[in-house]
Amino acid sequence: MKDRFLKRALPIIAVLCLCDCSVEKDPKETERYILDSERQWAESVATGDTSAIERILADDFIGVDPKGRLYNKQQMIGETRDAPKYFVSNRINDVKVRFYGNTAIAQGSEIWEKHSGERGRFVWTDTWLQRNGRWQIVAAEDLIAPEKPE
Numbered sequence: 486m487k488d489r490f491l492k493r494a495l496p497i498i499a500v501l502c503l504c505d506c507s508v509e510k511d512p513k514e515t516e517r518y519i520l521d522s523e524r525q526w527a528e529s530v531a532t533g534d535t536s537a538i539e540r541i542l543a544d545d546f547i548g549v550d551p552k553g554r555l556y557n558k559q560q561m562i563g564e565t566r567d568a569p570k571y572f573v574s575n576r577i578n579d580v581k582v583r584f585y586g587n588t589a590i591a592q593g594s595e596i597w598e599k600h601s602g603e604r605g606r607f608v609w610t611d612t613w614l615q616r617n618g619r620w621q622i623v624a625a626e627d628l629i630a631p632e633k634p635e
Contacts, residue, residue: 512584515584516582516584516589519580519589519591519613520582520591522540522541522620525537526538527576529565530569530572532569534565535565535566538558539558543616543622545623546561546623547623547624548561548624548625549627551607551627570600571599571601572597572600573598575596575597575598576596577594577595578595578606581593587615587616588612588614589613589620590611591611593608594606594607594608595607596632604632605632606633607627607628609625609628610626611624
C-alpha cells in the first residue's frame with residue numbers, strides 16, 4: 486500500500502515542484518509594464534488605437550469620468566475609437582505606482598489638447614489587480630485639473 490501511494494504521489498509532487506504557477510515577476514518589471522500601459526492608454530485618446538485598452542482593462546472594469554459618470558470597458562473602447570475627432574494629443578506627465586500585494590495603485594496626470602485649441606490636464610487614479618497571472622485595471626477615476634498645478 487505504501488508503494489502504491491508513493492507511485493501515485495511522486496509524479497504529482499514532481500509536477501508541482503516543476504510547475505510553479507504562482508511565479509512572480511520582478512517588481513520593477515511589473516512597474517515598467519504598468520507605466521508603459523498607462524502611457525499607451527493616454528496616447529490612445531489621440532490615436533484611436535484600442536489595443537492597449539482591450540488588454541489592460543479588466544472585463545469587470547468600472548471607471549468614473551470627470552463629470553462623475555460611470556463607464557465600463559466596452560464604453561471606454563467605443564469612446565476611444567471616436568476620441569481622435571476631438572483630441573490632437575494626450576501625453577502622460579508623471580505616474581507614481583505603489584504596490585500592495587496583488588494590487589497596485591497608479592496615480593498620475595496627463596496634458597491634452599483638442600482640435601479646437603482647448604488644452605487641459607487630467608489627474609487620475611487607476612487601481613490595478615493581478616488576477617490569473619495578469620495585471621489589469623479594475624477601477625479608475627479621472628478629474629480635470631488646472632493645466633499647471635498650484
